[in-house]
Structures are given as structure tokens and as C-alpha cells.
Amino acid sequence: MKYLDEFRDPKLAKKIVAAIRNTVTRPWVIMEICGGQTHSIIKNGIDQVLPKEIELVHGPGCPVCVTPLEIIDKAIEIASRPEVIFTSFGDMLRVPGSRKDLFMVKSEGGDVRTVYSPLEAVKIARENPDREVVFFAVGFETTAPGNALAIHQAAQEGLTNFSELVSHVLVPPAMEALLSAPDNRVQGYLAAGHVCTVMGWEEYEPIAKKYKVPIVPTGFEPVDILEGILLVVKQLEEGRYEVENQYLRSVKREGNRPAQKLIKEIFEVTNRKWRGIGEIPSSGLKIRDKYADYDAEHKFDVGDIQTNEAEICISGIILQGLKKPKECPAFGKECSPSHPLGATMVSSEGACAAYFKYQRLQ
Amino acid sequence: MTRPEINFPESLSCPVPIMHHETIQLAHGAGGKLSAELIEKIFLPRFANEQLNKLEDQAILDNPGKRLAFTTDTFVVDPIFFPGGDIGELAINGTVNDLAMSGAEPLYLSVGFILEEGLPIATLHRIAVSMERAAGKAGVAIVTGDTKVVNKGSCDKLFINTSGIGVLPDDVHISAGNLQVGDRIILSGTIADHGMAVLTSREGLSFRSRVSSDTAALNQLVRKMLDTTTDIHALRDPTRGGVATTLNEFARQSKVGIRIYGDRIPVRPEVQGACEVLGIDPLYVANEGKLIAVVPETHAADVLTAMHTDPLGEKAVIIGEVVGDHPGTVAIKTGLGVSRVLDMPVGEQLPRIC
Numbered sequence: 001m002k003y004l005d006e007f008r009d010p011k012l013a014k015k016i017v018a019a020i021r022n023t024v025t026r027p028w029v030i031m032e033i034c035g036g037q038t039h040s041i042i043k044n045g046i047d048q049v050l051p052k053e054i055e056l057v058h059g060p061g062c063p064v065c066v067t068p069l070e071i072i073d074k075a076i077e078i079a080s081r082p083e084v085i086f087t088s089f090g091d092m093l094r095v096p097g098s099r100k101d102l103f104m105v106k107s108e109g110g111d112v113r114t115v116y117s118p119l120e121a122v123k124i125a126r127e128n129p130d131r132e133v134v135f136f137a138v139g140f141e142t143t144a145p146g147n148a149l150a151i152h153q154a155a156q157e158g159l160t161n162f163s164e165l166v167s168h169v170l171v172p173p174a175m176e177a178l179l180s181a182p183d184n185r186v187q188g189y190l191a192a193g194h195v196c197t198v199m200g201w202e203e204y205e206p207i208a209k210k211y212k213v214p215i216v217p218t219g220f221e222p223v224d225i226l227e228g229i230l231l232v233v234k235q236l237e238e239g240r241y242e243v244e245n246q247y248l249r250s251v252k253r254e255g256n257r258p259a260q261k262l263i264k265e266i267f268e269v270t271n272r273k274w275r276g277i278g279e280i281p282s283s284g285l286k287i288r289d290k291y292a293d294y295d296a297e298h299k300f301d302v303g304d305i306q307t308n309e310a311e312i313c314i315s316g317i318i319l320q321g322l323k324k325p326k327e328c329p330a331f332g333k334e335c336s337p338s339h340p341l342g343a344t345m346v347s348s349e350g351a352c353a354a355y356f357k358y359q360r361l362q
Numbered sequence: 363m364t365r366p367e368i369n370f371p372e373s374l375s376c377p378v379p380i381m382h383h384e385t386i387q388l389a390h391g392a393g394g395k396l397s398a399e400l401i402e403k404i405f406l407p408r409f410a411n412e413q414l415n416k417l418e419d420q421a422i423l424d425n426p427g428k429r430l431a432f433t434t435d436t437f438v439v440d441p442i443f444f445p446g447g448d449i450g451e452l453a454i455n456g457t458v459n460d461l462a463m464s465g466a467e468p469l470y471l472s473v474g475f476i477l478e479e480g481l482p483i484a485t486l487h488r489i490a491v492s493m494e495r496a497a498g499k500a501g502v503a504i505v506t507g508d509t510k511v512v513n514k515g516s517c518d519k520l521f522i523n524t525s526g527i528g529v530l531p532d533d534v535h536i537s538a539g540n541l542q543v544g545d546r547i548i549l550s551g552t553i554a555d556h557g558m559a560v561l562t563s564r565e566g567l568s569f570r571s572r573v574s575s576d577t578a579a580l581n582q583l584v585r586k587m588l589d590t591t592t593d594i595h596a597l598r599d600p601t602r603g604g605v606a607t608t609l610n611e612f613a614r615q616s617k618v619g620i621r622i623y624g625d626r627i628p629v630r631p632e633v634q635g636a637c638e639v640l641g642i643d644p645l646y647v648a649n650e651g652k653l654i655a656v657v658p659e660t661h662a663a664d665v666l667t668a669m670h671t672d673p674l675g676e677k678a679v680i681i682g683e684v685v686g687d688h689p690g691t692v693a694i695k696t697g698l699g700v701s702r703v704l705d706m707p708v709g710e711q712l713p714r715i716c
Contacts, residue, residue, distance in 0.1 A: 013698055045700025361691070
């Protein structure tokens with residue numbers, strides 16, 4: 001298949017591995033930002049074919065994982081209301097809140113529906129004028145344009161029964177937070193290809209300069225990821241720290257300007273709590289006051305919800321790349337995808353879930 | 363043994379019979395005149411055979427004096443019509459395949475309908491026509507049946523249960539517990555066609571090339587394989603849970619390891635594309651017209667050649683082998699030459715956010 005097969009070509013992949021071996025002379029720690037990249041690395045066994053000098057650590061780029069427990073509990077409370085049709089992408093439904101998940105709300109009679117686009121939720125609102133339709137707007141910069149477009153469209157049509165429960169997060173502030181932590185180990189980044197498709201890479205240039213780290217916007221197939229690693233290693237070995245684009249077929253320096261404009265029209269930057277990490281200043285998006293009628297938190301008074309995470313879970317440390325899933329005492333025992341204790345096990349994109357699903361032969 | 367006589371459709375266009383109502387009424391399941399009308403106008407003309415025509419409460423079947431295979435399955439697929447098939451065809455093929463996977467020759471089926479009040483008679487007729495064709499193709503007779511009607515909202519359009527009986531040749535002993543180290547694993551064709559056809563049509567996702575279900579009866583393919591050798595160790599059709607689940611069932615039940623090669627598993631480009639868009643692994647997606655056979659190495663080439671002569675097996679490939687290492691576990695080798703565990707799925711596969 002075009003744009004896939006050539007980036008899964010084992011011969012090409014092995015050539016790049018050889019090039020990495022020829023380039024590397026000392027140990028480097030590289031973080032892939034995006035959960036999709038983590039998934040691909042573990043699924044294809046990329047970490048196992050790299051020279052031992054290169055350590056890959058897995059970043060916080062899984063939107064399902066970093067959505068705070070409080071927001072999940074709010075979603076569950078809103079979805080349980082009889083007047084509400086609660087719509088969401090599929091993988092949020094299994095994420096456990098403090099007491100239950102959205103699947104359980106559905107089995108108890110709540111009207112919870114999986115959609116493939118926020119515009120489907122707008123359509124449901126149009127067709128059900130007597131019901132309140134709420135879309136669970138979670139994600140990074142990748143999903144923000146679609147979620148902004150849904151509000152924009154609802155506003156243009158004058159729909160009053162559509163709103164979004166927003167928990168949007170932004171990648172660059174999280175990268176900076178990790179780099180400025182006293183125990184930071186990350187020396188180079190594979191930036192998230194799809195996030196950069198929307199946002200471009202201009203905003204990464206000051207980070208590369210300030211923290212002296214190479215940043216390479218990278219795709220998701222084995223050849224992409226290996227090439228991204230090669231570009232980072234070359235820079236590290238040569239003492240360069242620039243933004244260099246691997247994902248040429250998708251990412252432009254300026255990104256997608258109309259999408260950025262739409263995000264800016266509907267959302268504004270806000271402080272945001274990341275599950276497992278805590279609050280990061282200016283790391284999220286919230287709906288502008290002008291569109292407050294489309295903000296589910298404003299529309300449904302769910303109040304402040306207090307939650308507690310499992311004490312044994314080390315997902316915060318894993319999300320910062322300080323430990324690997326298998327170093328957690330609960331991994332595969334108390335904590336598994338069917339009974340996740342924390343952020344990184346809840347979604348298929350989470351590092352712990354990827355390690356669990358694609359276990360290695362002992 | 364002689365096959366039951368099958369009535370093939372007189373013509374390809376089967377006009378909907380003229381009836382008192384255009385939709386199903388509760389009275390159609392109440393045993394009175396409307397029930398009789400439904401049987402006489404919709405079911406009998408389609409499924410007619412010696413046993414069914416007697417309209418007794420049971421079918422009386424000859425005792426073949428051999429081991430029998432007996433199975434049942436219930437079909438609740440939504441939507442009831444999907445690209446490449448419908449619930450009726452699926453209900454026939456699914457039960458025929460469950461029998462065929464023991465090596466049995468499927469002969470007789472029962473059909474139980476649960477109909478939702480208000481279902482258009484034309485819809486039921488279309489499904490009955492499709493079941494007639496599927497049964498004719500598979501060479502099985504529907505010898506007994508039942509219809510119930512429930513209140514609107516108590517079921518989703520219609521549900522179908524089919525049970526089936528088949529006769530087993532004396533020298534065939536196929537079981538998921540029979541795998542031996544060194545056996546070869548054969549897959550009969552492309553995977554994930556059915557699951558992705560249903561998912562994409564359910565969610566109204568459209569792709570330029572249409573993804574179509576592979577629903578088909580596999581008994582004739584199995585017969586060709588058994589004509590080559592009766593020494594087939596295991597057979598299973600990888601339906602719900604897909605190829606990964608079936609392989610794990612084999613490994614666990616036989617307490618052996620299985621090694622497969624990821625790059626040998628055929629997936630149609632349009633199915634692969636739909637899987638990529640939705641973030642779904644085709645190895646976990648349902649098939650309705652494929653089988654996995656485990657055969658001794660000495661017979662693998664012959665069985666494969668025989669499969670290639672059947673339209674349902676023309677893309678059959680050896681995807682791996684049974685190994686002595688890691689008993690109970692399936693390992694898959696990636697393109698980079700790394701082996702990892704191919705586990706059972708945790709739950710339903712969910713399309714991901716990004």
C-alpha cells in the first residue's frame with residue numbers, strides 16, 4: 001500500500017539500523033513523544049535491533065493516558081444523565097474513573113455512543129433536538145482542529161444542544177517541563193509526526209536551542225522511526241541541536257495554517273493537569289468565553305471532583321521516561337489492560353499497555 | 363451416504379409474496395392464521411424439502427450409524443445487510459463451518475427466528491432467499507424451524523439461531539488439542555474481511571474500494587483437504603477474535619508453542635487501509651469464510667495444493683509452525699526479525715483517538 005509498504009520495508013529498515021550502528025560512539029537517551037510511536041517501536045521490536053548505546057524512553061504523548069481522573073469522572077457523571085447523549089472516540093470508553101467507566105454507564109442505561117469524528121456528534125445533535133449531545137474532546141494538537149470545527153459548525157447552525165467536555169493538551173510545554181526537571185535524562189526527541197502536521201515545527205526551534213536537544217518530527221512506521229533515530233544520533237554525535245524533519249510526506253515547517261486559525265478561534269491556552277505528571281502551566285486548551293455555551297463543564301454543573309490514584313502506580317515516573325514499565329512492581333500483576341491502575345496502562349497507546357500487549361519471549 | 367435433496371431457486375429474482383400485512387405483526391408469531399401464512403408464503407417456498415414439507419413439530423432423520431457432529435450458533439449482527447452478505451447467509455455458513463471444522467459432512471440445519479414487530483415482510487423475504495441460496499450452495503437442508511415475534515424494541519430487527527448436524531468419517535479425528543511439534547500452520551486466505559466490512563458499514567465509513575465480507579461455507583474446501591489426507595490435526599475458522607485468538611486456543615489446548623511469520627499473512631489492501639485508519643490489528647478481526655489448518659509437515663505441501671484448487675483456498679499459505687519452545691504461547695516474527703508474543707485480545711478492539 002502506498003505510503004505504508006515502503007516505510008515497513010525490512011531491507012530498508014535494516015540498512016538504517018546499520019547506519020545508526022556506524023554513527024553511534026557513546027550512550028544516548030532519546031525520547032519518542034507520541035504513544036503511536038511507542039506502540040510501533042514495541043510492536044515491531046525496534047528497541048531490540050538498536051545498538052546498546054541507544055536507550056529509547058517513552059514520552060507522555062498518549063492523550064487517553066494523560067487525561068486526568070477528574071475529567072473521566074465528570075464525563076461519567078454527565079453521561080449518566082437521562083437527557084444526555086454522550087459521544088466519544090472508542091478508546092476513552094474503557095478508561096476507568098474512580099468508580100466505573102463509560103461502558104458501565106452504557107450498560108446501566110446511559111446513552112453512550114462511539115463516534116469516529118466530532119462532526120458525527122454534531123449530526124446527532126441536529127437529529128435529536130430534544131436531547132443534549134456532549135462530545136468528549138480529548139487529545140493533543142492533532143484532534144484540536146476537528147473538535148474546534150465541531151463547535152464552529154454547531155455555532156453557525158445555531159445548535160443549542162451540542163457541547164464538548166474538553167481536556168486538550170499541548171506537546172511543547174510538556175517537552176519543556178521534562179527537560180527542565182532536575183532528574184531529566186532525555187538528550188534528544190522524536191517529535192510527534194501528526195501533531196507537527198497540524199502545528200508545524202516553528203515552536204520547537206526555541207526549545208531545541210534553549211535546552212540544546214535535537215528535535216526530529218517523526219512518522220510512525222518502522223522506517224520512519226529508525227530514520228528519526230538516525231537523524232537525532234547524527235546531531236548528538238556532531239554536537240548539533242536543531243529541528244530536522246523526518247516526516248517529509250506530512251509535515252511542513254508552518255504546519256496547517258487554516259487548522260491553527262480554527263483552533264485559535266475556538267480555544268485559548270490554559271494551565272492543564274496531566275494524569276501522572278501534575279499541572280503544567282500553559283499546557284492545555286480550553287473553550288473561549290465567547291463559545292462558553294458549547295462548554296459542557298459550563299453547561300452541566302458537575303462541580304469539583306476529588307480523586308485518588310492507586311498508590312502503587314508509577315505511571316508518572318514512566319511518563320517522564322525515568323523508569324520502564326517492567327520496573328513497576330504492579331506490572332502484569334495487580335495492573336493489566338483489563339484492570340489498569342494508572343495512566344499508562346489504560347490506553348493501547350500507553351507505554352505499559354504496549355509492553356503488556358507485545359511481551360517479549362523470555 | 364446420499365445427500366438430502368435441495369431445491370434451488372427457480373429464478374434469481376424472487377418477488378415478495380403478497381400477504382395480508384407489509385410488516386411483521388405480533389400475531390405472526392402467535393400460531394394462528396398469520397403464522398401459517400408466514401410459513402406457507404415465506405419459509406416453505408424457500409426452504410422446501412421432504413422433512414420440512416411435512417410441517418411436523420420435529421424432523422425425523424435416518425440414523426447413519428456413524429459419529430455425529432452437532433452444533434448451534436446465534437446471529438445478532440448489526441447491520442443485518444452488509445457488503446458481501448447478510449445475517450441469513452451468515453447464519454447458514456456459520457453453522458455449516460462449525461460442523462465442517464470437525465471434518466464432518468454437514469447435512470441438516472434447524473433455523474429459529476426471533477423477529478421484531480414491525481420488521482418489513484420484504485426484509486424477511488430477502489433474508490429467506492439468501493438463506494435458501496447459502497444452504498443450496500453448502501448442500502445442507504433446513505429440516506425444522508421456529509418463529510417468534512417480540513414487541514417493537516425487544517430485539518433489533520431480527521435474530522437467527524441455527525443448529526446443525528453432520529456425519530463424521532470414521533478415520534477423522536480433528537481437535538484443537540492435537541497439535542504436534544513440527545506441524546505446519548496453514549491459513550486459507552486473506553484475513554479480517556468480514557469484521558472490517560461490518561464495522562465500516564455499521565459506522566457509515568466509506569472507502570474508495572469497498573471492503574466486503576468473506577462469508578462462505580467451507581465444507582467443500584475441507585472435503586478436498588480430507589481427500590488428500592485424513593491426518594489433519596486441527597481445523598478452526600477464526601471468527602470472533604480473529605486469527606490471533608484461534609492460534610492462542612490451539613497453543614493452550616495442545617500445550618505447544620506456535621511461531622508465525624507476520625509478513626506471510628495475507629491482508630487485502632483495502633482491509634489493511636481500513637484497519638490503519640481505525641487503529642485496529644487485522645489479526646484480531648473476525649473472518650467468516652477462512653480456516654486455519656494444522657497438518658503434519660509431511661502432508662503440508664499436498665494439503666496446500668489441494669486447497670489451491672478450491673476458490674475459497676486459492677490464496678492458502680503456510681504461515682508458521684508448531685514448536686517445542688514456549689508452550690501455550692504464540693510468537694510472531696516481525697519484519698525486523700524480532701519475535702514477540704501474539705496474545706489473546708483483552709476485549710473488543712476500540713478505534714483509537716489518533
